[in-house]
Amino acid sequence: MSKPKVALYWCASCGGCEEAVVDLAEDLLEVVEAVDIVFWPVALDFKKKDVQAMKDGEIALTFINGAIRTGEQKEMVELLRRKSGLVIAFGSCAHLGGIPGLGNFYDRESAFERAYLTSPSTVNPEGVLPVTEADVDGFELTLPEFWNTVHTLDQVIDVDYYLPGCAPPADLLMEAITAVLTGNLPEKGAVLAPAKSLCDSCPRSDSKPLKISISKLKRPHEVEPDPEKCFLEEGLICLGVSTRSGCGERCINVNMPCRGCFGPMDGVLDAGAKAVSAIASILELEDEENATEEDILELLRPIADPAGLFYMYSLPSSLLRRSQ
Amino acid sequence: MSGKPKVVVFCCNWSVYPGLQLSRMLDDGIDATVEPIVTMCSGRVSPELVVEAFSRGAWGVMVTGCPPEECDHDGNYSARRRMTLLRNTLEQLGISPERIAMDWFSAGESAELKSAVSEFTEQISQLGPMKSVQELA
Structure with a gap:
């Protein structure tokens, strides 16, 4: 019998959630024994086209960390949602918006102004700001759209479970993987952590x-x-x-x-x-x-x-x- | 400006609300929608309820409780601290502190209550509605 497929993806995040996976240490060997990791951009060389080539629902479980702020992030999480049986919002940013979510005190215009024009370390005499399409020497270059507002994962796609934390601790991650492998899952929408304060x-x-x-x-x-x-x-x-x-x-x-x-x-x-x-x-x-x-x-x-x-x-x- | 001002007034059952029942409706004579919500104590009015009112379209929220020394639970003091901290918090999100009023009334002070609501409504009608939560992008 083939092993269940697992994917991991990151959006607006710092990389700490990826570290949390590595923090499984020796347990990670047990995990890869039980599942096939089919997509994990930070660690493995699979591409978007490999995910696109999969059947809908072919991935058993996808962990997505990071908040959502760009058109590219939206496109990727929608693709992974389609290809996955279960999606877990992994870490504070996917769950609640996290530290990148503090960007919602500002808007796109003021964020661009600060990052590309007024910050002391910026040298940008022509005042160039990011645009989604530009013509450079006859080539059309594109960038994903940067949104005015930072969103949680469940504001963009349907999410099955939430694994909280900045970053989630290894024991809760291991419990979540075990719950999925044994089919011992709580009601959809549950936060996979204790209910106490x-x-x-x-x-x-x-x-x-x-x-x-x-x-x-x-x-x-x-x-x-x-x-x-x-x-x-x-x-x-x-x-x-x-x-x-x-x-x-x-x-x-x-x-x-x-x-x-x-x-x-x-x-x-x-x-x-x-x-x-x-x-x-x-x-x-x-x-x-x-x-x-x-x-x-x-x-x-x-x-x-x-x-x-x-x-x-x-x-x-x-x-x-x-x-x- | 879109539509009439919408105001939510949280009323303590033991002070304001009996007075409110005896008074005429709070929005009589003013061009606004005023919704009273009865609570068992102003200390029950959590900041979360106030924020929820804003997220559902309220232009302003008024919290009313018993005057000092008249609340059996000191809930009025708790409400005052909570609303002050909430004002400080929401101001950083571009929400005018004037949208949250906290006032104290004794039972029977329905005329004072009505006039305070009327004054508050006038104040927030100058501010207009809150911006609704934006969709993606």
């Missing part, structure tokens, strides 16, 4: 008081956090309260508060707004009755970049998706 699995949860209240927020560069203590108790914003568990507490273990790469728990429509809710709820003022709007603003002042913090990994997946 990060606080539930946090190694510092023992030190977390029953009720947290923060009267003075601090920024990470202002304190050296106690490696045993709950960050919130120290006045540092940690998004573990509104973020899904399953990451292996990698940031917490190197004394860095959670920034939400695993996305929200089930049922949450807007990860950023949920985080705003969670953090604002545990703040307090001494004299709340007589507090003015200015007192509240003063309390919130250390949150210098709230949208960048609360929507760090999820802006394209948010209800509003981008700046107005």
Whole structure:
């Protein structure tokens, strides 16, 4: 019997998700024993035409990482969708938009202006900007269209499952592959990670008081956090309260508060707004009755970049998706 | 500008809403659609609900709760902190802080509520509708 075919592809991403596959280490040998990897541009020399030549649905499972921002990415993920039985959005960018999704604070015009005209390292005296078609010495050259807005994978194609994380940890990846191979899959649309919040699995949860209240927020560069203590108790914003568990507490273990790469728990429509809710709820003022709007603003002042913090990994997946 | 202003007013069941029932409709006399949504406490109005209202076409959202010391759950203080942080957050996304109002009313202050809603509606009608979520590209 022939082995199930697996494909891996990347879109607007940093390459960290590809590293996550390599992080399977010896387990990767087990994986290639069980499946045939038929397309993986970062590692193997298969081409788009090889995918085009396959029958529809011939690939059992495709992992796609990265957000979607160009016409080429759309064309490739639509092709892979057609050829695949299952598609897993792999990593924060495909799942929620991720760090490239912060591009939704801007638009195409301002991104081009910054990248090709005004950034200090740019030398572009003729002010050349990318165009989709250009005539050069009688040859017609083309580039994929660069969109105004960054999208999540499921805004472009139908997605079967989500494997969250920046990057997804090896154990969850291995579990996902095993689930597919054994047919032991949850309901379509599921996030293949625990349903609990990060606080539930946090190694510092023992030190977390029953009720947290923060009267003075601090920024990470202002304190050296106690490696045993709950960050919130120290006045540092940690998004573990509104973020899904399953990451292996990698940031917490190197004394860095959670920034939400695993996305929200089930049922949450807007990860950023949920985080705003969670953090604002545990703040307090001494004299709340007589507090003015200015007192509240003063309390919130250390949150210098709230949208960048609360929507760090999820802006394209948010209800509003981008700046107005 | 397209259509009439659409305003969502979250009303606390224990302060504003009994007053609201006694008052005339909130959008009487103004050219706007005002939708009251009753909650059991202003502390229940999560920022997610406000953002959802915007994503479904609201031009502005008003959250009303009990005045200081009148809320049994301190939900009014929580709502105030949440709405202030939400305003700061959404402003970075080009959404005017003026689109989110937070105000406090006692039971029986229906005339004050009606006038606050009317003033808020006037303010957001100057801002116009939000831009809808863009499709691909």
